[in-house]
Amino acid sequence: MNHTWCHGPGSTLEHVLPISWGGRTTMDNCVIACRACNHSRNNALPSQFIAWTGFKPTHPVILRILHNEEQELRKARRSLRNRPIESCASKEEAQIWVAFHQGAFDTSRPAPPDQPSSRFRPDSRPFLQFFVP
Numbered sequence: 001m002n003h004t005w006c007h008g009p010g011s012t013l014e015h016v017l018p019i020s021w022g023g024r025t026t027m028d029n030c031v032i033a034c035r036a037c038n039h040s041r042n043n044a045l046p047s048q049f050i051a052w053t054g055f056k057p058t059h060p061v062i063l064r065i066l067h068n069e070e071q072e073l074r075k076a077r078r079s080l081r082n083r084p085i086e087s088c089a090s091k092e093e094a095q096i097w098v099a100f101h102q103g104a105f106d107t108s109r110p111a112p113p114d115q116p117s118s119r120f121r122p123d124s125r126p127f128l129q130f131f132v133p
Helices: 035-041 046-053 060-067 069-082 091-101
Strands: 012-015 030-033
Touching (some): 012 035
16 A cells, blocks of 8 residues: 555545645545644645655645646646536635636745644653553
């Protein structure tokens, strides 16, 4: 099995081309990723996330989109322009569709973090202080 960004076990649905850029919830745009990668990536394009993290993904969906990222972005915009709102698979997709059709589509590229960030914070309190049998 090909794992996604960090090659760890996955537990979340990840849109390789983010919904905020016009990506859709389809088999040719979704992979299973670990929660930390999915959340820390936010709305970064695949090439940006790889540049920030140094990850070397091997998943065929990621590799295909990376190889044609600009073309995939143009295709996503065409899809937003031409498809009906009823084809949106989620509330988030519908919100992006509406923003696009109202001229409020914002694809600002996120800046790389100053330091690699993690949602996991070290805690100095002992484990049993939280989990008492």
